[in-house]
Amino acid sequence: MDWGATDRKLLVTTHNFYQNGTGALLYLNTAQNGTAAAGSNRFPLSPNTTYTFQFKAFASSNVVGANVYLLTRTYGSTNDYDIVHGLFTNLVTSPSHIDQYTVTFTTGANDNEGYIRVDNIGSNNSASSGLFFTELKLELGGVATPYVYGGQDSTISQMSDDINLRVTKDGLIDQINIQAGNTLISSSGQLTLAADTIYFDTKKPVIIPSANITGTLNGKTIHDGNVINDVNNTAKFYPTTISSDGHIYTTGFNSADAMQTDLSTGSLTTKYRATNTTSSNNQYEAYDATIQADQIVLLAGHTNGKDMSFSQSLTGGNQDGYVLISPLNGITLH
Missing domain, CATH: 2.40.128 (Lipocalin)
Structure with a gap:
C-alpha cells in the first residue's frame, strides 16, 4: 500500500519455518514505528453470508503486531472501502515457528465487494522487522478446509463468479481462470490439446495472432x-x-x-x-x-x-x- 512507513517493503522470500525453506512466503518489512501494509485485489462478496478466513504467519521478535482486515464496500461506491472487518487486530505472532490463524465471521447487508489487507504495525526498536505470511484463504461457510498447496505451488480458488487453478514451478506459471463470459488458459511452457477430434465454434471467429502449425489443416x-x-x-x-x-x-x-x-x-x-x-x-x-x-x-x-x-x-x-x-x-x- 502507498502509505505508512516510508521504508516499507513487500517481498517474496523463503524461510526454514515454512516447508523447510522450499515454499514461498510474503514478507512485510519496516524498521520504523509505522505501518507497512499489503492488500489483495478486490473480489466479490455475498452479503449476510458466513465466511471463514485462514492464513499462516510468524514474525521477528521486534514486530509490534499484525492486523488483518477485510475492507468492503457496496457496488457503485467509489471509496476504497466503506466497512472494516477486523479479522485479526494487534496479533502477536511467534518469532520461533509458523502458526495457522482462523476466524469465522458474517458479512453485512452492504458487503458486496472487498479486499484483504495485512499490516505489519511496525518495529519496536528501530531495527528491521519482518512479518512473514502465506496461505491466505477466504471461503464460504464456517469450516476452514485444507489449503491446496504442494511443492510445485498449486492453488485452487473459487468465488461465486470466479474459479482459478494455478501451478507454479521453477518460475513458470500455468493457469486456468474461469469467469462469466471469459475463460483464460495460460501456459508459460507447452499447451497440448489431445483428442481424436477438436471442434471450434463455427458461429464465431477463432482469432490466432501468430502460430506455427505442422501437419494438416482442413478448413473452408x-x-x-x-x-x-x-x-x-x-x-x-x-x-x-x-x-x-x-x-x-x-x-x-x-x-x-x-x-x-x-x-x-x-x-x-x-x-x-x-x-x-x-x-x-x-x-x-x-x-x-x-x-x-x-x-x-x-x-x-x-x-x-x-x-x-x-x-x-x-x-x-x-x-x-x-x-x-x-x-x-x-x-x-x-
Whole structure:
C-alpha cells in the first residue's frame, strides 16, 4: 500500500519455518514505528453470508503486531472501502515457528465487494522487522478446509463468479481462470490439446495472432489480415484469402480503383475495376488479364455500375476490346 512507513517493503522470500525453506512466503518489512501494509485485489462478496478466513504467519521478535482486515464496500461506491472487518487486530505472532490463524465471521447487508489487507504495525526498536505470511484463504461457510498447496505451488480458488487453478514451478506459471463470459488458459511452457477430434465454434471467429502449425489443416476459408477498411469494400474482402477450392485471392483498394488477383491451378487472373464513372450511363472502366497454360487474354471494357465484388464479366456488351496471344493461333486483336 502507498502509505505508512516510508521504508516499507513487500517481498517474496523463503524461510526454514515454512516447508523447510522450499515454499514461498510474503514478507512485510519496516524498521520504523509505522505501518507497512499489503492488500489483495478486490473480489466479490455475498452479503449476510458466513465466511471463514485462514492464513499462516510468524514474525521477528521486534514486530509490534499484525492486523488483518477485510475492507468492503457496496457496488457503485467509489471509496476504497466503506466497512472494516477486523479479522485479526494487534496479533502477536511467534518469532520461533509458523502458526495457522482462523476466524469465522458474517458479512453485512452492504458487503458486496472487498479486499484483504495485512499490516505489519511496525518495529519496536528501530531495527528491521519482518512479518512473514502465506496461505491466505477466504471461503464460504464456517469450516476452514485444507489449503491446496504442494511443492510445485498449486492453488485452487473459487468465488461465486470466479474459479482459478494455478501451478507454479521453477518460475513458470500455468493457469486456468474461469469467469462469466471469459475463460483464460495460460501456459508459460507447452499447451497440448489431445483428442481424436477438436471442434471450434463455427458461429464465431477463432482469432490466432501468430502460430506455427505442422501437419494438416482442413478448413473452408483462410483469411490473412483484417477486412480491408475502404468505403468501396462492400463485399468485405480481406487482403489475402485462401479458399477451399484451391484459389488464392489478393485484393486492394485506393481512391481511384480496385484490384484483385486470383491464382488458381493453371491460371492467373488480375482484375481492375474503376471506382469513378467514365460515362453518363453509369459505366465504369474495367480490365481483366489472364495467363493460362495455352494463352494470354487481355480484356478491356466496362461494368454497369460499380463492380466492387469483381463479379461482372468483360464479354458481350461489356467488352470494348481484347487481345489474345496463343502459341497455336498467334495474336488476335479486336
